Amino acid sequence: MLLALLVLPCAGFFAWGALALHYAGPRPPALADALAATWLAAAVVIALLVRPFARALLAVAIVAGLLLAWWTSIRPRNDRDWLLDVANPPTAELRGDLLTVHSLRNFDYRSETTTHRAGRRAPTISRGSTVSLSSCRIGDPRRLRTRS
Numbered sequence: 726m727l728l729a730l731l732v733l734p735c736a737g738f739f740a741w742g743a744l745a746l747h748y749a750g751p752r753p754p755a756l757a758d759a760l761a762a763t764w765l766a767a768a769v770v771i772a773l774l775v776r777p778f779a780r781a782l783l784a785v786a787i788v789a790g791l792l793l794a795w796w797t798s799i800r801p802r803n804d805r806d807w808l809l810d811v812a813n814p815p816t817a818e819l820r821g822d823l824l825t826v827h828s829l830r831n832f833d834y835r836s837e838t839t840t841h842r843a844g845r846r847a848p849t850i851s852r853g854s855t856v857s858l859s860s861c862r863i864g865d866p867r868r869l870r871t872r873s
Contacts, residue, residue, distance in 0.1 A: 727778075731782070735785055736768075739765060742761075742792045743762075743765050745792070746760045746761040749796075764792070771784045771788070814828065815827060815829055822851040823847055824847065825846070825847040826845065827845050829843065829845060829846055830844075
């Protein structure tokens with residue numbers, strides 16, 4: 726019974742690990758694919774050759790720990806080819822009670838061509854200034870746009 730309860734989560738974890746190595750692994754992509762294939766081969770070796778069951782669980786825990794250590798060490802990158810509306814993330818700076826938000830994106834989606842205007846806002850916190858945020862889906866249903 727315990728075996729049946731652990732096989733599916735372990736298989737799912739190994740599948741996720743292969744996808745993680747494929748998409749976020751080292752470059753060139755052939756190296757990432759080779760590591761993903763090696764990861765899956767390790768799963769098969771553990772499942773078929775490592776006995777008793779407790780030793781197989783220990784082997785899974787060790788390789789899972791190695792994969793998770795690598796996964797948590799990945800640093801976010803901003804050097805990709807981003808779409809215009811998410812290319813430059815906004816930053817904020819607080820000096821006293823003045824909050825300055827840089828790189829605010831202001832788009833006009835009413836025409837066939839999108840108009841982009843970058844801006845900056847600096848509300849004073851002590852005067853009770855407010856900043857409103859709203860999110861909506863425009864166009865592609867997989868993308869959420871946030872407005873301020």
